[in-house]
Amino acid sequence: MSTTTATTPGLRDAEALSFAGLRDAGHHDGASPGPRDGAPHAVVIGSGFGGLAAAIRLGARGWRVTVLERLDAPGGRAYVHRQDGFTFDAGPTIVTAPFLLDDLWALCGRSRADDVELRALDPFYQLRFDDGATFTYSGDPVRMRAEVARFAPGDVDGYDAFMRVSEETCRIGFEQLGHVPFERLGDMVKLLPQLARLQAFRSVHSLVARHIRDPRLRTVFSFHPLLVGGNPFAASAIYSLIAFLERRWGVHYAMGGTGALVRGLAGLIAGQGNVIRCNATVAAIDVRDGRACGVRLVTGETIAADIVVSNADTGFTYRHLLPPEARRRWTDRRVERARYSMSLFVWYFGTDRQYPDVGHHTIMLGPRYRALLDDIFRHHRLSADFSLYLHRPTASDPSLAPPGGDAFYVLSPVPHLDSGTDWRVAAEPYRAAIERALEATLLPGLSRHIATSRVTTPLDFRDRLLSLRGAAFGMEPILTQSAWFRPHNRSEDVPGLYLVGAGTHPGAGLPGVLSSARVLDTVVPHASAFV
Template structure:
């Protein structure tokens, strides 16, 4: 007789426990959004990052074409300790994932007459460069660098990650800003120390790297000279895109999630409190907090429909001053140009007049000054063997000037090509193997930048610190802002510092659980 035994039911894999951590949703995956996601993950949140494009990075996304790699946006890495902090929050070392190389020199500034200033982190070499232009300016150089160091100590090290949520925050720092004469423009700060007009240009052009006019941007941004000298200028091997990929891996390692192709149409509200997001396809995503890395003017002007805004009204956004637009031509060549350095500032015949046309005249100039980036000077992996990758950027007016870029793109590109041919790259057009162009129209359509402005709000004194859109929204509870359009401003150090501010204004997840 057979003995029957009961069969045990098959063992099924256990369902993953539901993640009950409070949910933070981040709009946009630029450096500010990715840094915010990491900091929120470290503070106990379950994080979802939403990116409307098909790849992360925002302005720092990567273009790959015909074997060439082109970083779309930022190419200069300064204050790398801010990036290292993000890896530390995840229990890792940045050096395990990123090969960051210091550059020497930082860049070369070529004047229209061919004179070149080699800008480096070597104090003796810098003094020699100043003396070569005007020995009488050496004492002024020492005084300017002392001013830059003190300004950096106050404006960046002390205040860069401090929220300016109340006017009293501004009142506390006003004496220091007055002592530093922050109401002066960066150009005026330089002009007070240098007699040589070319040296005034060398030590005042930096605001252009963050969307500002050196003749109008607050002298507080004179801090950049010391910031570069103290922490150096670096290149991430594999391009800035390698930093983006590294940050995404950190987020995923925390249990966070990145969704590309997810366009946010609206921040949902209960009264004046953010409750989540509605996507363009109708999907709703509930959230305990919302962080916007989108353009600040876009966030207030487009993502809060129907909300009566008290500070950032449509009228105020219309009156605000926006940074310049950017015309960027990416091209690869079949041969190398080893005489060209990694970073070159190629100045045109005008400086003040050109910037007046761009920032206040609102007209497309017939001449240009250029930033030429040749990453293959340091990193051959950015191009096929024996080739060079280039990125040439020209400041132009934002779309408020009415330029029709559908008509002007090719004529303007040809003008830039002539300038490069006449100066650093004779005959280069015959060697081009890959080419693509970005205009302010692309910034408006792809990145939703108001007026196609490359850096959001212009960093003038009346749009800085407390006067800038706050990191904790003044309009909506549990809505926070990071990125170039909020405090402290544009540039990789600025946008990463904006995410660091969240540690001071966002409650720990345990307080919401």
Template sequence: MLTRPDTTVVAARPDRRPTAIVIGGGFGGLAAAVRLGARGYRVTVLEKLDAPGGRAYVFRQDGFTFDGGPTIITAPFLFEELWTLCGKRMSDDVLLEPVSPFYRIRFDDGAVFAYSGDPDDMRAEVARFSPADVPGYERFMGLSEELCRKAFEELGDAPFSRFSDMVRVAPELLRLQGLRSVYGIVSKYIKDPRLRIVFSFHPLLIGGSPFSASAVYGLIPYLERRWGVHFARGGTGALVDGLVKLIRGQGGTIVFDADVAEILVRDGAATGVRLTTGETVDADIVVSNADAATTYHELLPETVSRKWSKQKVEKARHSMGLFVWYFGTKRRYEDVGHHTIMLGPRYKQLLKDIFARKRLANDFSMYLHRPTKADPSLAPQGCDAFYVLSPTPNLASGIDWRREAEPYRRTIEKRLSETLLPGLDKEIITSRMMTPLDFKTRLRAFQGSGFSLEPILTQSAWFRPHNQSENVKNLFLVGAGTHPGAGVPGVLSSARILDKIAPDASCFV
């Protein structure tokens, strides 16, 4: 019953909308919630942590704001669509600003490649490193465009539920050299060893090694050029907050500190979830944004048979781990760009250490984020907020991060002091770390991987866990471990697929 101030008593209309539970409030889960809400579902997001975002969780400490994960925002139309679905304009809530250059790629000898979306500037940068490679670079970008049109624009939100879906696209993917690795195709077109790195490192942004990720992921350079690289004013957390506002505006609910222990299944269909507290929540459909590997390994009842059996999950290749160090300095480093990729002395062998040998090397490559270049409000006045991310082996390596984290951090600090951030050790006033162990315990990431299943051909499209469970009716999956894969555009696209496969809300009335 609703009671109005004039004391007239009005019977509230019962909410007859079908119900959807979304497990996890990462970008995939939040986007799924908005889409289901727009389609008439009453949505409840159950999030294990005390705040939304998942990998995009925001840490606030000592006056600094640190975006926990994604910082490079590409394909912004995928976000704008979500606001449009709610009859709103994204620009009223979040301001996206283009970043240029996209990144500065710094080689171990100090040489820097300014990587941008401007074709003339890029041609000039390529020529500065190797004039003979300009025509090959142009041909590579032609292939990247074709890959982007096919694999991202056409197939990125296509459900690969049936094997025939894969068979249908296979000839085209073969024509586009999908059997090769990203490094393989780049090397076909570009000869200079440093340029080969510049145009092949992108799979690392989605959890893959350039030497084993399918050439299909060579689509990223064109995707970045086509839609740009953006920064959300206030940090990526502004996008998370914006989506939460949309969900609440639709009448959806987000419950924090709600750790799902089990997806409830009756007569072959998902009927709700049980939390670790023992509480159960019923729903007409369940969407898991929890790690796909963990969903199949831990969240389904033992009695439910599944294509992704425990053994299959254990044998699968999981992406690398990430060591992330967030720190604030009491001075500003004005010469440091917004996004810097700092390469170490080794490339192929370092990647072998990370992905194949699974050992923690003494050298490293890293990504340095300085959001306070664009938005000083993320740190106290006169200070800089940073994070540095270094790819490492995942937990299958057996690395004991309780012991290794601090020495590893110190080595990174020393390298940064010697290069881009002189005197760093004296300037740090706040600091925190995330290791693969935190990815496992905080986010329930299988083997503590940074990006869920590794993006190799045999774990892509139909070969990846499907967006619609093959075995359990009314169970759907979104997020990095399902099709099309990791990265913000990938997980937003996985939620887009729900529009094609989740039942219409009217089916339940």
């Protein structure tokens, strides 16, 4: 068995990252023509899903685009680790609202299905309580009512009422407003009546509790904010939209892993005639006469640009890539005083046997719910107990493991680095505790069958992904850090600077970061305006 940490570079063929390699990997015969020579230039910092989507949207509107990625391969948080014959997606692993991806392929005159297969999962996931009881979560209303009735027959009507609220919230909060920039306070004020009707002032858990009485079912229908870095007891009830979003568009898996989507998007960029440069770390955003005019790399190289789009952590962008004199709203003090999401401990492991009874997505709930979340979000302390998300992609795609084996990813929400935890010391005991918990429940004999192993800790989010405090999702998604209150997609401080990704509007999660790039269609002029 080999064991590594995520700070060890993944196995990569540098040649595959060349312009030609990306284009060939995407099979882009007949793709839309690239921008003409002399077109206005946009630099995109970071190649997470937000940065890749931004590059494609800009390219489709006539921009010449250079994407700069500090890692040795595109993807950002969606990096891919390959080790001992196993393939591990660093994340995300849940694909929802796939039409947002289809739109990107359509902008290039292509069909996403020609490059990447998205397989709908049924069920979406299974929730396992500490006492061994399970709830099978799907998009089928009839089956879901039956599952609710198994736990609490009296809550079936309440479940239906909650889903009606989730549907309306999804229609307004996601479909109508998810791609609309909130650049003026008045934009927020106009929404106050709708926000009040949707009870945005409540937490997700509070909203669920108004409709559902059973404590375990309250957990089942309130955990979704954790998927975007939020505490169900503090995240605005607006995030209840996730429940209906999943029902309407389903939960999908990209065959070949999430990395297949990254490769497909990178291929679209190459097909537009644009460039992704890896191993290119941005040290600063250049500002001249108050306007972003390019970037400087750690090597000293400068790259001029008409606009700069940052897919880097928003706090890091303002705190470390811009000079203090260029900032009025997002000062050091404001960035430091913001509330940040939890971090993650992730253990990737492969086994030399298969566990066919384990589904694709399993949520293992620990003995505490609210108290554990208080430890993570309020007290910033690492608890001895935990709740886990177990991902077994080989349940759908055996190609990610050698024959006869399984690939796994187990994630534990943990406090960000304000906890003071020394993860260089704590990582292995914490991993071992998770191994024991899995062996005692879903994965018997696990310790005897581990073929490869690696971990990611909050230190990796800070040092490798440059997230302030090692927060996995940027700023925490609470009402006072949402919409107008969140860092804007068009920088309030520096003209010519734009933001995409989890830390800007509308927020984290794959639909959120793809929607943040969609906002650029509204706030960034067409390239012809710069000619």
